[in-house]
Each structure stands twice: as C-alpha cells, then as structure tokens.
Amino acid sequence: MSQHIVLLAGDGIGPEIVAEAEKVLTQVNEQFSLGLSWNHELLGGAAIDAHGVPLPDVTLDAARKADAILLGAVGGPKWDAIERSIRPERGLLKIRAELNLFANLRPALLYPQLAAASSLKPEIVSGLDLLIVRELTGGIYFGQPRGIRILENGERQGFNTDIYSESEIRRIAHVAFQLAQKRNKRVLSVDKANVLEVTELWKQVVTEVSAEYPDVALSHMYVDNAAMQLVRAPKQFDVIVTGNLFGDILSDQAAMLTGSIGMLPSASLDQQKKGMYEPCHGSAPDIAGQGIANPLATILSVAMMLRYSLNAPLAAEAIEAAVGRVLDQGLRTADIFSEGTTRVGTKAMGDAVVAALAG
Ligand SMILES: NC(=O)c1ccc[n+]([C@@H]2O[C@H](COP(=O)([O-])OP(=O)(O)OC[C@H]3O[C@@H](n4cnc5c(N)ncnc54)[C@H](O)[C@@H]3O)[C@@H](O)[C@H]2O)c1
Numbered sequence: 001m002s003q004h005i006v007l008l009a010g011d012g013i014g015p016e017i018v019a020e021a022e023k024v025l026t027q028v029n030e031q032f033s034l035g036l037s038w039n040h041e042l043l044g045g046a047a048i049d050a051h052g053v054p055l056p057d058v059t060l061d062a063a064r065k066a067d068a069i070l071l072g073a074v075g076g077p078k079w080d081a082i083e084r085s086i087r088p089e090r091g092l093l094k095i096r097a098e099l100n101l102f103a104n105l106r107p108a109l110l111y112p113q114l115a116a117a118s119s120l121k122p123e124i125v126s127g128l129d130l131l132i133v134r135e136l137t138g139g140i141y142f143g144q145p146r147g148i149r150i151l152e153n154g155e156r157q158g159f160n161t162d163i164y165s166e167s168e169i170r171r172i173a174h175v176a177f178q179l180a181q182k183r184n185k186r187v188l189s190v191d192k193a194n195v196l197e198v199t200e201l202w203k204q205v206v207t208e209v210s211a212e213y214p215d216v217a218l219s220h221m222y223v224d225n226a227a228m229q230l231v232r233a234p235k236q237f238d239v240i241v242t243g244n245l246f247g248d249i250l251s252d253q254a255a256m257l258t259g260s261i262g263m264l265p266s267a268s269l270d271q272q273k274k275g276m277y278e279p280c281h282g283s284a285p286d287i288a289g290q291g292i293a294n295p296l297a298t299i300l301s302v303a304m305m306l307r308y309s310l311n312a313p314l315a316a317e318a319i320e321a322a323v324g325r326v327l328d329q330g331l332r333t334a335d336i337f338s339e340g341t342t343r344v345g346t347k348a349m350g351d352a353v354v355a356a357l358a359g
Pocket residue numbers: 013017072073074075076077089092261262278279280281282283284285286287292293294295297335
C-alpha cells in the first residue's frame with residue numbers, strides 16, 4: 001500500500017525550506033519508485049491565522065493517519081503578543097504529545113566540507129558524529145502545575161514543574177541503548193543529579209536499564225560539564241541521552257559544531273517508529289522571506305524520514321550523498337559560507353540537491 005506524508009510548512013522560513021524539501025521528495029519518489037503521496041496542512045501561526053488555533057483538528061487527524069510528517073518550523077513575533085495559550089509553539093508541543101513522539105533523535109554530523117564553517121577549530125571537530133537522544137514529551141515542558149500567579153503581596157510568580165516518571169525514563173533509555181548498539185556502543189546520560197531529584201531518578205533508571213545492554217558502556221555527566229565538554233572536546237561523545245530541556249539546549253549547541261543550525265535534522269518517534277521529522281532550528285523570523293535560509297536540515301530530515309518511518313534506506317542514503325556532492329561543488333547558503341566557496345540562496349541550494357540526485 002502506498003505511504004502518505006503530511007507536510008506542515010509552518011511559519012517564517014518554514015514554507016521556504018519545506019518547498020525545497022518537497023522538490024527533493026518529488027525527485028526521490030520518482031527515482032526510487034517509492035509510490036509516496038503527500039499533502040499540506042497548517043500548524044503554528046499559519047493555523048492560528050486560518051483557524052484561530054495552532055493545531056486544528058484537521059491537521060491532527062491528518063497527522064494521525066499519515067505514515068510520517070515533515071515539519072518546517074513554527075512561531076514568530078506576529079503571534080508572540082497574543083494570549084499565551086495559543087502561541088504557535090504550543091501547537092508543536094501538542095502534536096508531539098498527541099502523537100506520543102517521545103524519542104527525539106538529533107544527529108550532529110560534521111560534513112568534512114564544512115570544517116571551516118564550524119565554530120570550533122577543524123582539528124577539534126573533524127570527524128564529529130554524535131547523536132543526541134532527547135526525551136520529548138515529558139519533563140519541565142509538560143509538568144504540572146505550571147503558570148504565572150499573583151502572590152498575596154501582589155508580586156507575580158512564574159512556576160513550572162520538572163517531572164519524569166520511571167516508565168518515561170525507561171522507554172527513552174531503551175531507545176538510546178538500542179541506537180548505541182548500532183553505533184559505537186557508548187551512551188552518555190546527561191543530568192543535574194547533584195541538585196535536581198528528578199534527574200537523580202533519571203540517572204538511577206538509566207543505570208538500571210543499562211543492565212539489559214551489557215555490550216554498551218554507560219557513563220554520566222552533569223549538564224553544565226556536558227555543555228563545556230561539547231565545545232572543548234566534542235568527539236568524546238557518541239550517543240547522548242537526556243531530558244527534554246537539556247536536550248533542547250545541547251542540540252542547538254551541537255548544531256554549531258557542524259557549521260550551522262541550518263544543518264541539523266531531527267526525527268521525533270513514537271513506540272512504533274512513526275515519526276515527525278523537522279530541522280532543529282526555528283522559523284528564523286530575522287531572515288524569513290529573503291530566500292537565504294539553509295534548506296539542508298529540512299532536506300536531511302527527509303532522509304531521516306525515509307530511513308526511520310518509510311523503509312526506504314537507499315533513498316535516504318542517496319539524499320545524504322547528494323548533499324555531500326553539493327557541498328563538494330562549493331555551494332553554500334549564507335550561514336555556512338566561508339572564503340573560496342559560492343554563496344547561493346535557498347532555492348538554488350534545493351535545486352542543486354535535486355540535480356545531484358538526478359545526476
Ligand atoms: N521546531 C520549531 O518549529 C522551532 C524550533 C526552534 C524555535 N522555534 C521558534 O522559532 C522562532 C524563532 O526562534 P529563534 O530565533 O530563537 O531560533 P531560530 O532557530 O529560528 O533562529 C536562530 C538563529 O539561527 C538562524 N537560522 C535558523 N535556521 C536557519 C536556517 N535554516 N538557515 C540559516 N539560518 C538559520 C536564524 O536566522 C537566527 O539568527 C520562535 O518563535 C521560536 O519559538 C520553532
């Protein structure tokens with residue numbers, strides 16, 4: 001039976017980068033006779049404008065029925081001023097929760113051609129290939145109670161709850177250990193167990209789960225040290241498993257080691273490996289509409305989608321190789337530009353990947 005994808009372009013640069021990913025999807029669909037079909041739905045600010053809510057039922061229903069979802073990015077200043085409950089980002093959190101997409105895989109891989117674009121010296125980052133496994137549907141992002149309240153003295157107080165149950169920690173730990181078995185058999189669990197009980201439990205449960213994976217070496221690090229080590233000696237890392245908030249922060253940091261946040265794809269998977277795929281970056285309002293955004297993280301997210309949800313690993317590899325060839329040709333969007341390379345816009349970058357696939 002043919003497989004169906006829902007595309008959620010979103011806001012800001014979202015539509016620009018998803019348009020390029022769609023071209024790549026069209027090319028691999030034909031080239032590899034994948035028989036894929038897809039349609040567009042609204043999420044985020046675009047959905048607020050059309051329906052008054054960031055995640056309309058029609059989008060959620062379509063996403064539930066689809067075999068995979070490709071998302072651009074959501075959010076932007078236009079919607080920040082309105083009531084907190086309908087911020088575009090809440091649509092993103094809701095779709096992650098509704099679809100139970102608890103396992104967020106964020107690979108930070110340095111294409112050798114981009115060593116000069118990395119924030120770190122080439123000798124520190126060359127060969128970098130790490131995978132952040134971020135828990136995505138729990139922790140402080142979803143914990144109750146939360147809110148902003150008025151105290152008796154009239155002062156406002158903001159509060160959130162960082163909370164993880166054992167089963168939530170267990171299932172993400174299994175994902176990390178199983179991915180490590182296919183990689184270099186090392187897992188680092190990142191916590192703040194010296195201060196936060198919720199992460200003390202995290203550390204205990206990950207350690208318990210590790211007993212089921214005697215072939216994988218487990219180590220632990222506090223998040224502040226991990227942030228420092230990521231820029232000091234990032235190649236010491238292989239699979240990093242951590243909670244929702246720490247994973248969000250560390251993955252943006254890891255992105256810069258690969259040259260740009262515009263290079264980092266992601267997969268958000270449920271228990272059955274159904275997934276939503278998206279670049280790790282946001283809607284980049286500062287460059288939206290200028291045709292200069294880097295579409296490669298979104299295009300590489302298509303590759304992850306083909307590999308993890310659509311059972312088309314050869315098409316995934318072809319996309320990754322095509323990205324490599326385009327970088328070999330010296331083509332660079334502004335965010336990864338360095339001396340001696342050729343600066344191109346979003347469309348030209350997408351077209352070059354399609355041409356590299358076809359050629
Ligand atoms: N998954 C998502 O949809 C997602 C992720 C992160 C942020 N957001 C939202 O996006 C909005 C903007 O957030 P922000 O500015 O903190 O983060 P951002 O990731 O949108 O932008 C941070 C910086 O990186 C640059 N950048 C991001 N993607 C790029 C690309 N593909 N090519 C070139 N440069 C790129 C931007 O121009 C900006 O300077 C906010 O509303 C935020 O909540 C959404």
